[in-house]
Amino acid sequence: MTDPAGPEATPTPVTSAAVARRAGVSRATVSYVLNGQAAGRVGARTQARVRAAAEELGYVPHAAARSLRAGRGRIVLLAAPADAVPAFGPLFADFLAGFQTALHHLGYTGVLHGAPAASPLAAARDWAELRPAAVLALHGPPLDAAAVELLKRSGTAAVLTTGPQAPPGAHALLLDQREAGLRAGAHLLAAGRRRIGVVLPADPRLAAFAEPRLAGVRDAAAAHPGAEVRPLVLARTEESATRLAARWPALGLDAVFAYNDEYAMLLLRALQDAGRAVGAAPGRIAVVGADDLLLARLLRPRLTTVRAETAAPDRIAHLVDALIRDPSAPPAAHRLGTFHLVPRESA
Amino acid sequence: MTDPAGPEATPTPVTSAAVARRAGVSRATVSYVLNGQAAGRVGARTQARVRAAAEELGYVPHAAARSLRAGRGRIVLLAAPADAVPAFGPLFADFLAGFQTALHHLGYTGVLHGAPAASPLAAARDWAELRPAAVLALHGPPLDAAAVELLKRSGTAAVLTTGPQAPPGAHALLLDQREAGLRAGAHLLAAGRRRIGVVLPADPRLAAFAEPRLAGVRDAAAAHPGAEVRPLVLARTEESATRLAARWPALGLDAVFAYNDEYAMLLLRALQDAGRAVGAAPGRIAVVGADDLLLARLLRPRLTTVRAETAAPDRIAHLVDALIRDPSAPPAAHRLGTFHLVPRESA
């Protein structure tokens, strides 16, 4: 477009050498100028000439060459195995957008990789090919020690993991799911409920999130003599919800905490279809969901839910940056956020 | 872990040279063996030795070095600007998972990049740094000719774009949104409806999807004398839906096609709250959604919706592969899938 040699005449790649030729300087000078290391090395006029040449040619540095030279690149890899897809949602999308933006401002390229792998080690191998500065393993099968070691040996400065337990050498990003259960349980118990069902998704890939939530409800119940907690398994289908609702009389529960607003909605609807009343009033079944999705406000009764107040994505990005700059920092657990209850009509 | 020199004693990176030393061969031999070019060049015993050495050392090729040498890498970049996040959803997550898996089997690394950019050209520059084999621009502001040219000059073999119009030089991945409107409109008209509202999201970033859907309804209506189509703007909030429902009597519509199941749900709920009956029966307001989300089945009445039958992600992956192998293929539009109607209770 701004190419003076004509539109089709230049299949030659635009390298820093091309910029150097055009500006009439050496390649090293170009590198110094374009990386801001020119103070006291290159004169102002020359700098301007280099910048102009780069602009005119549409020069883009070759990230591969750069990371080859530097040993590691400026890529931050967000690894979320395709297996863990159910975890995607509006919350995750928002997080992703904010995080990548923040990384971009810090000079990194945040990138999401979702291909599934046969084993943690195989996954680590795939990731290591890109020689990322940091790897943030979001969900899926936890990394093991061997995987972390492989990443570190291939130059990854920081390995972070979500979930309660991080393998040796990796940092943990902690969003204590127990707290979600704790908040929901406390709310229900304060309202006088004593026989609480906890809906767990049938999908085993979500167990890592669901189990601690159940444990949290149990913790809350421990303080109340006579309180009882009952796990209930539910698949993400209408049929499964209908079956569970049919069993309801035998269960004798007066409250439920569902894994998710979606699961809450499934069960709530099935209970209503089976002729049982849902709501906060005594005698009705109290239902609490989680994640505060849009649909929670559209249900009738409106869904009481537990919501994560996540740390701003920027803060996580800065944390990652700090860990990259100081790779020797001892692995630690970093708290990601807290849960609180959003009371509405259903409990 | 399998490192004989001890756990902490090897900060030295594992390169193909290390593998070569260990196997007692030259580096070139390692390269030939590990890339499957060894037929007729390297003996079986030597191949086995090389493979064993690579395994023991945990060798991972350096993608940067590889793409430096090859001119371009094996990365396929899925560009979905953070601005376009509302487009994320279960559908997109499923697509992403399948697509990345398929690419993985073809030897590519599919990667999602979501950082926003000031301009198409700036975005292209960010992407070009990674020297991807192909770029698949999913949503957001359309690429312009300059951006495509920059990518191609930096070695990108194929540039694909969703949406109706692709800039010169780029291939178009076409999911004709008009068809969604066409199907919904035809269904409503066949049921005798003549005054059809079309809900458009207030978010301007979704206009690229919404406008063609509206056009589709108009096309359907053109065949029916007396049919009228009325665009309605709705934000993704309860308040907005309530306001729209309040205006309903003045509008005098007997049917609605909503941009999305979520928007349909918002409006449906607001209409019900305002005391208006929704359903397929004459006299009720007919509502058709889109995308067939889980919530469509959980609403009462159950939501009639339009669903995209997308081409399998594998097929798209293979298309991308073909375009990378033959970069000279003239830009064309590739049809991605078709829409069909899922009749339920609301229309």
Next chain:
DNA sequence: CGACCGAAGTTACACGTGTAAGTCGTCGAG
């Protein structure tokens, strides 16, 4: 017996970048 050939490897270069170390005037101080 010499020429030729194929198998089995090896040598050597290129890819684009960052940066330490070197060069070459010029200017100021002694």
Next chain:
DNA sequence: CTCGACGACTTACACGTGTAACTTCGGTCG
């Protein structure tokens, strides 16, 4: 006038790969 210091660059090397071109060597054929 000499010498060192300094500004403004350039030279040269390293990073880890892939692959074309070359070597070496045992065997075959004319």
